[in-house]
Every structure is written in C-alpha cells, then in structure tokens.
Amino acid sequence: xxxxxxxxxxxxxxxxxxxxxxxxxxxxxxxxxxxxxxxxxxxxxxxxxxxxxxxxxxxxxxxxxxxxxxxxxxxxxxxxxxxxxxxxxxxxxxxxxxxxxxxxxxxxxxxxxxxxxxxxxxxxxxxxxxxxxxxxxxxxxxxxxxxxxxxxxxxxxxxxxxxxxxxxxxxxxxxxxxxxxxxxxxxxxxxxxxxxxxxxxxxxxxxxxxxxxxxxxxxxxxxxxxxxxxxxxxxxxxxxxxxxxxxxxxxxxxxxxxxxxxxxxxxxxxxxxxxxxxxxxxxxxxxxxxxxxxxxxxxxxxxxxxxxxxxxxxxxxxxxxxxxxxxxxxxxxxxxxxxxxxxxxxxxxxxxxxxxxxxxxxxxxxxxxxxxxxxxxxxxxxxxxxxxxxxxxxxxxxxxxxxxxxxxxxxxxxxxxxxxxxxxxxxxxxxxxxxxxxxxxxxxxxxxxxxxxxxxxxxxxxxxxxxxxxxxxxxxxxxxxxxxxxxxxxxxxxxx
Amino acid sequence: xxxxxxxxxxxxxxxxxxxxxxxxxxxxxxxxxxxxxxxxxxxxxxxxxxxxxxxxxxxxxxxxxxxxxxxxxxxxxxxxxxxxxxxxxxxxxxxxxxxxxxxxxxxxxxxxxxxxxxxxxxxxxxxxxxxxxxxxxxxxxxxxxxxxxxxxxxxxxxxxxxxxxxxxxxxxxxxxxxxxxxxxxxxxxxxxxxxxxxxxxxxxxxxxxxxxxxxxxxxxxxxxxxxxxxxxxxxxxxxxxxxxxxxxxxxxxxxxxxxxxxxxxxxxxxxxxxxxxxxxxxxxxxxxxxxxxxxxxxxxxxxxxxxxxxxxxxxxxxxxx
Numbered sequence: 001x002x003x004x005x006x007x008x009x010x011x012x013x014x015x016x017x018x019x020x021x022x023x024x025x026x027x028x029x030x031x032x033x034x035x036x037x038x039x040x041x042x043x044x045x046x047x048x049x050x051x052x053x054x055x056x057x058x059x060x061x062x063x064x065x066x067x068x069x070x071x072x073x074x075x076x077x078x079x080x081x082x083x084x085x086x087x088x089x090x091x092x093x094x095x096x097x098x099x100x101x102x103x104x105x106x107x108x109x110x111x112x113x114x115x116x117x118x119x120x121x122x123x124x125x126x127x128x129x130x131x132x133x134x135x136x137x138x139x140x141x142x143x144x145x146x147x148x149x150x151x152x153x154x155x156x157x158x159x160x161x162x163x164x165x166x167x168x169x170x171x172x173x174x175x176x177x178x179x180x181x182x183x184x185x186x187x188x189x190x191x192x193x194x195x196x197x198x199x200x201x202x203x204x205x206x207x208x209x210x211x212x213x214x215x216x217x218x219x220x221x222x223x224x225x226x227x228x229x230x231x232x233x234x235x236x237x238x239x240x241x242x243x244x245x246x247x248x249x250x251x252x253x254x255x256x257x258x259x260x261x262x263x264x265x266x267x268x269x270x271x272x273x274x275x276x277x278x279x280x281x282x283x284x285x286x287x288x289x290x291x292x293x294x295x296x297x298x299x300x301x302x303x304x305x306x307x308x309x310x311x312x313x314x315x316x317x318x319x320x321x322x323x324x325x326x327x328x329x330x331x332x333x334x335x336x337x338x339x340x341x342x343x344x345x346x347x348x349x350x351x352x353x354x355x356x357x358x359x360x361x362x363x364x365x366x367x368x369x370x371x372x373x374x375x376x377x378x379x380x381x382x383x384x385x386x387x388x389x390x391x392x393x394x395x396x397x398x399x400x401x402x403x404x405x406x407x408x409x410x411x412x413x414x415x416x417x418x419x420x421x422x423x424x425x426x427x428x429x430x431x432x433x434x435x436x437x438x439x440x441x442x443x444x445x446x447x448x449x450x451x452x453x454x455x456x457x458x459x460x461x462x463x464x465x466x467x468x469x470x471x472x473x474x475x476x477x478x479x480x481x482x483x484x485x486x487x488x489x490x491x492x493x494x495x496x
Numbered sequence: 497x498x499x500x501x502x503x504x505x506x507x508x509x510x511x512x513x514x515x516x517x518x519x520x521x522x523x524x525x526x527x528x529x530x531x532x533x534x535x536x537x538x539x540x541x542x543x544x545x546x547x548x549x550x551x552x553x554x555x556x557x558x559x560x561x562x563x564x565x566x567x568x569x570x571x572x573x574x575x576x577x578x579x580x581x582x583x584x585x586x587x588x589x590x591x592x593x594x595x596x597x598x599x600x601x602x603x604x605x606x607x608x609x610x611x612x613x614x615x616x617x618x619x620x621x622x623x624x625x626x627x628x629x630x631x632x633x634x635x636x637x638x639x640x641x642x643x644x645x646x647x648x649x650x651x652x653x654x655x656x657x658x659x660x661x662x663x664x665x666x667x668x669x670x671x672x673x674x675x676x677x678x679x680x681x682x683x684x685x686x687x688x689x690x691x692x693x694x695x696x697x698x699x700x701x702x703x704x705x706x707x708x709x710x711x712x713x714x715x716x717x718x719x720x721x722x723x724x725x726x727x728x729x730x731x732x733x734x735x736x737x738x739x740x741x742x743x744x745x746x747x748x749x750x751x752x753x754x755x756x757x758x759x760x761x762x763x764x765x766x767x768x769x770x771x772x773x774x775x776x777x778x779x780x781x782x783x784x785x786x787x788x789x790x791x792x793x794x795x796x797x798x799x800x801x802x803x804x805x806x807x808x809x810x811x812x813x814x815x816x817x
Contacts, residue, residue, distance in 0.1 A: 304552070318549070319549050320549055321547035321548060321549050321550075322547060323547060324547075374554075378554050380554040380555060380556060381554070381555045381556070381557070381560055382552060382553075382554060382555075383552065383553050383554075383555050383560065383563070384550050384551070384552055385550060385551045385552075385553065386540075386550045386551075387547075387548050388540040388541075388545070388547060389538045389539070389540060390538050390570065392534060392538035392567050393555075393560065393563040393564060393567060395560070396552070404556060404557050405556060406556055406557070406558070407556055407558065407559075410556070416554050418551070418552040418553055418554060421554075466657075467654055467657075
C-alpha cells in the first residue's frame with residue numbers, strides 16, 4: 001500500500017485547507033461523510049506530488065516525515081503561484097492508496113467534457129453559457145498521434161515498420177521526449193478562446209465579416225455533374241426560433257442563397273438547419289437542384305426593359321449598354337453577378353424584402369420575350385437602332401412564318417410602340433428633375449463668371465504639354481524661375 | 497515617265513487632276529469600287545461618347561425599306577470622297593506699297609474680315625508688313641486667321657506632330673491608314689501641298705503593304721485608286737484584287753486607267769465591256785509596266801477556277817448526277 005494515489009483536485013483541496021470554518025462548507029459542497037472519513041484516515045500518509053497540482057487529478061504520493069515539510073513548503077509556493085486561496089496549513093501527512101479505474105476511464109470524452117462545461121437548462125434559460133464566459137470543450141486529441149504517448153516507445157507495426165531491411169524491429173523504449181508535454185499544453189492553450197473572424201476584403205460580402213454577400217462555393221457534385229463554373233452566394237442568413245414542448249426555445253439557422261454559373265443558369269433556395277455547416281450544405285445543394293435558364297442579350301444584359309412584382313415588392317428593370325454596370329439593390333447585384341448579367345438598372349418600389357426581391361427578379365427574367373418571339377407575336381420585323389451606329393436599321397428578328405403584315409392589316413388601336421408593348425401598357429413615372437436650389441441665387445451667376453476664366457485651363461495645359469512639351473509662356477525663356485518645379489536651391493546647385 | 501521621290505501627281509506636273517476626277521464616268525467608277533459595306537460604314541467609332549441602350553421598333557416592309565433608303569443616303573454622305581486637286585499656287589497679290597511708313601512697327605498687322613456667313617476661302621485677309629506693303633495674306637496666314645475666328649472641329653492652329661516624317665512613318669507601320677487620312681482631311685485643305693504630301697505618303701505605304709482592304713468601304717478608297725491609276729501604279733492593286741477573285745473591280749480599274757490616260761494603247765482595242773478578264777488581258781499586253789507578274793497572277797487565277805470546276809464536276813460524278 002505504498003503506491004501513489006490519483007484523486008480529483010477538489011478532494012485534495014479539502015485535505016489541504018483544513019480550516020475549521022471552511023471545513024463545514026467544503027464538506028457540504030464536495031463530499032459526503034464517508035469520503036471525508038476516508039480521506040481523514042489517509043491524510044496522515046500522503047503528500048501531493050508537486051507537479052500535479054494544476055491538473056484536474058492530483059497524484060498523491062506516500063509521504064515520509066522529512067518529505068512532508070518540504071512537500072508542504074513546495075505546495076504552498078505552488079499554490080500561491082496559481083493564486084489559490086490558502087486558508088490554513090494542512091495538519092499532517094497524507095493518504096496512501098490508489099485505484100486502477102475510476103469514472104475517468106469509464107465515461108466517454110464527450111460526457112466528461114459535458115460535465116465540466118455544461119450549463120443546466122435553467123441556467124441556459126437565464127442566459128448562462130452564451131457569452132464571453134462560455135466554456136468550450138477542447139479536443140485533447142489534437143497534437144497527438146496514435147502510437148506516440150507519454151512513454152516514448154517504438155511499437156513495431158504501430159509507429160515503426162515491422163521489418164526494417166532484413167531485421168525484425170524490436171519493441172524499444174526511447175528516452176523521454178521532454179517537449180511533448182509543453183507542445184500539447186501550448187496547443188491546448190490556443191484552443192477554446194473565441195476570436196473574431198478576419199476576412200480578406202475580397203472574400204467579404206456586403207455585410208462586414210458576416211455571411212450575406214459571401215460565396216459558399218459550388219453545390220456538391222452528384223455523380224457526373226460537377227457543377228463546374230457554379231458559385232453560390234448567400235443573400236440572407238437569419239437565426240429563427242420556435243418554441244417546442246421538449247426543449248423550449250429551438251434555434252435554427254435559415255439561409256437564402258442564389259447560385260449560378262455566370263452564363264445564364266441559376267437558381268435560388270431556402271434551407272434551415274441547426275448548424276451553419278449543415279445549413280450551408282443543404283441550401284446550396286437545394287439551389288443546385290432548382291436551376292433556371294434565363295436569356296441574356298449579348299451575354300451582358302437583359303433582353304428588354306420589364307416590370308415585375310412579388311408580394312408588395314415591385315421592380316422596374318432597364319436594359320443598359322456595355323460598361324454601365326449593375327446599378328441596383330445589392331441583392332439584385334449579387335444575383336446578376338452569379339447569373340452573368342453585367343449591365344442593368346433596377347429600381348425597387350415598396351418593401352425590400354430580399355426573398356421577395358429575388359422571386360420578383362427571377363419571375364421577370366424568365367418571363368422575358370426573345371426577339372424572335374416578339375417578331376412572331378407581332379408578325380412584324382423587329383429593328384434595332386443604335387446611336388453609336390448612327391441609327392442604322394439593323395433587323396434583329398423577322399417572323400418565322402415569313403409573312404410580314406402590311407400597314408393596312410394593322411388595326412388602328414394596336415400598340416406598336418416597343419416599350420409600351422413590353423411593359424404591357426404600364427408607364428414608369430419619371431419624376432421631373434428640378435434645378436438645384438443654389439442655381440437661382442445671384443451668387444451662382446457670380447461664381448459662373450469667375451469659373452469661366454479657368455474652365456478650359458485643363459484642356460489648354462494638356463494641349464500645351466503635347467505641343468510645347470512643357471508649361472510655358474512668353475516669359476519662360478527670359479525668366480527661368482517661371483518654369484514649374486523651379487527652386488532657387490537648384491539654381492545654386494547648378495551654379496556650383 | 498519619271499516618278500518623283502515623294503509621289504504626288506507628278507506624271508505631268510502641270511496636268512490638273514481635278515476635271516478628270518470630277519467627271520461623271522470617273523466618279524461612277526470610283527463610287528462603284530469603293531463599295532458600301534454597311535457594317536464598316538456605320539461601325540461604332542470610339543469617340544468617347546457615352547453609350548445609350550439601343551431602341552427597338554416594330555416595322556412593316558415598307559417602313560423598313562424607307563429606313564434603308566435613309567441609311568443609304570447617309571452612307572453616300574459618309575463615303576463622299578475628299579476632292580483631288582492640284583497643288584495651290586502661292587498668293588502674291590499686293591494691294592498697295594507705302595514705303596513712307598517703313599518701320600512704323602516691328603511686327604506685321606493682319607486684318608481679317610469677320611463678316612458672318614462668308615466661306616473661309618472667300619474671306620478677305622490682308623497683311624501690312626513692317627516695310628509698308630499691304631498685301632493679301634498667304635494661304636497659311638489666312639488659314640490661321642480663319643481657324644482663330646471660326647474654329648473648325650478637329651482642326652488645330654498648329655498642325656499636329658503626327659504629320660511630321662518620323663511620326664508619320666511610325667504610325668503607318670502600325671497600319672493606321674484611315675486614321676491618318678481622316679486627320680489630314682480635318683486639318684488641311686485639299687489643295688494644300690502638305691495634304692498632298694501626306695496623302696501620297698499614305699497611298700504609297702498602302703500600295704507597298706498591299707493593304708487595300710483596310711480602306712475599302714471608306715471615303716479614301718476612291719482617291720487612293722485615282723492616285724495609283726494617275727501614277728500608273730495599279731499592278732499591285734490588280735494582283736490583290738485578282739487574288740480575291742474580284743474580276744469586275746479589276747475591269748473597273750482598267751477602265752479608270754483608260755479614262756485618265758486617254759492616250760493608252762489598250763483603248764484602241766474594242767473589247768466587250770462585260771468580259772472583265774479580256775479587258776484585263778488587253779491592259780496587261782499593251783500598257784502594263786510589270787507584265788510578267790500580272791500574267792502570272794492571271795494564270796494562277798485561271799488555274800484556281802479550272803481546278804474548282806474540275807472538283808465540282810468530280811463531286812457531281814461521285815454522287816452519280
């Protein structure tokens with residue numbers, strides 16, 4: 001009975017702090033009467049092994065009289081070092097016993113961690129275990145390799161080959177790796193603390209470090225279909241709750257994304273799950289299942305202006321020339337980027353609910369009429385006029401049947417105006433642009449007169465650089481100090 | 497017949513190309529060979545203007561025809577050829593001599609008539625020299641004054657450095673013929689010796705590089721062909737047209753040659769105007785200066801035609817037709 005004994009630290013604390021006042025409360029808190037009596041009987045025979053005090057389980061070693069005093073001093077120093085409250089000195093030498101099994105190796109890691117980190121349901125309701133003080137279970141396997149442990153041994157078949165050359169490798173004990181402990185502790189110290197995410201600016205969405213606007217990659221491949229060229233972007237990420245009978249408040253993530261291959265194929269989907277990774281996976285795969293093909297004009301914009309609505313959200317979409325860009329709500333901008341539309345103007349009227357915007361926009365896109373369809377509808381040529389091509393009449397589509405109506409065959413009340421036909425008779429209200437309030441003031445006229453002097457200076461200076469090569473006037477040759485960038489110091493330097 | 501180093505209409509230096517150029521037959525030929533490729537004539541010019549979205553219209557056949565007619569009228573306006581004129585003579589018109597006021601000032605005085613509505617050429621511009629003579633302004637002085645009082649868009653007071661020798665050759669090496677010719681048209685008058693120098697340099701460069709297609713369907717193609725025909729340098733042009741199998745164009749050029757050089761031998765031969773190849777052969781035999789090359793080209797063309805016919809016939813027989 002002279003082996004070492006491993007006890008939980010709180011037991012050891014009891015043994016250690018044998019203050020009359022403290023005893024009662026400690027006793028009540030941690031131990032029942034049986035264990036107290038047991039510990040008391042052992043207390044005379046054991047001391048704590050100095051290095052183990054900070055662990056959850058303290059190793060008690062058999063104490064000898066001379067060791068006791070040293071041990072007590074060492075203990076005290078160590079405990080002071082770790083800021084523990086020392087109520088009084090322990091009475092005498094300590095216990096002498098050891099168990100080979102305990103709850104420690106009967107429970108799973110998850111259960112052990114739960115015991116240490118969990119908060120009761122009542123506590124959870126009061127908001128405990130949510131904020132900064134939340135304890136996080138650490139994965140103690142990190143930094144460790146199977147086969148390598150405290151005892152540095154060569155196990156053939158496990159961490160060494162069975163046969164090396166022509167010889168069988170033998171089990172061998174190597175000298176202890178001093179730094180292994182330190183390394184593991186270092187790894188474990190870095191775990192568990194919550195640090196704010198640092199995102200590359202290019203990866204950011206429209207919402208700071210948060211998910212909306214960010215890419216979550218292409219949908220997962222299904223057999224042959226690899227979803228090449230697809231990118232999914234999060235439009236909305238919400239935490240939604242509902243009350244359940246069993247758990248109380250049930251918290252889930254709701255994610256709304258749009259996916260597209262930049263070439264007219266795209267789709268959107270909504271999914272809910274309890275963790276971010278689950279919901280991400282679910283939603284992008286769902287979006288990949290609900291793809292639509294939308295027609296584009298010259299692969300950069302919509303076919304024509306249109307008006308759509310979903311719910312109370314109304315969108316006026318205008319076709320724009322190359323280089324205009326995506327002048328629209330950020331949600332529409334994200335959708336256009338995934339679909340491959342590069343130039344558009346969209347004005348939203350009414351609520352800007354992201355899901356409704358998306359649905360309205362997609363509705364409008366799939367309801368677009370191709371040029372050929374329009375020509376067939378009207379039985380007339382569809383002709384394009386571009387200002388940059390001097391309004392040359394370019395026939396974009398002719399009726400497939402080949403029959404084009406004549407002027408007499410067209411009824412009087414038929415809508416021939418292209419924009420009106422497309423918008424189904426609706427006209428967008430264009431508000432009159434009023435002059436700025438300062439333009440009526442007399443001071444504005446004074447400003448204009450003053451500005452007129454220097455209005456053309458930039459062009460004149462540019463021309464001067466082209467023709468003369470420098471900014472010069474008729475003074476420049478006579479007076480060198482007229483030149484820009486001249487300083488008297490440089491003249492002196494030249495003189496030297 | 498000698499050729500001046502700088503080109504120019506130097507075949508017979510005194511001969512004025514203008515009456516020939518403006519004659520009806522020559523004009524019809526030049527317009528025909530210029531061609532009207534609407535894609536090129538109405539192409540987008542990069543002039544830093546903001547783009548606007550295209551407009552669409554539903555049109556009947558008649559409306560479309562009307563619009564096309566308008567487009568053709570506009571294209572003929574765009575393809576209007578810059579005139580080919582003789583080099584202008586220096587003005588030496590002294591209005592009065594007043595040696596009594598010599599040294600009244602150490603600079604010249606320029607008086608410009610800025611009456612509204614006068615065309616630039618009719619505007620009176622006179623100069624009083626320090627030695628007292630009152631004379632009509634020289635061409636350069638008059639142009640400068642006109643540009644100051646009535647500035648034309650695209651024209652600068654001082655001609656751009658583009659037109660200086662080294663820069664010009666640099667730009668032409670890059671193949672920017674149309675750009676140079678357009679700039680020259682904007683900057684100079686058609687009878688300006690500078691304009692004639694620049695255009696002849698450009699035409700020579702085009703001829704050397706055989707890049708006639710770059711100027712096809714532009715307003716400079718006509719003057720280019722006229723220049724080459726005037727200076728009897730149409731061989732390369734004919735060969736390149738043959739290689740593109742444009743026989744009618746070749747025949748047109750030969751006809752142009754006959755109109756310009758009325759004393760040519762091939763004109764005497766009565767050739768059926770519809771037989772383009774025959775006309776070309778007649779030219780090659782009698783008037784050409786590089787007979788072998790042209791004959792080789794004609795032979796090559798005939799070979800190709802023959803081979804193609806053969807191939808078609810083979811295909812037909814293979815299909816059992």
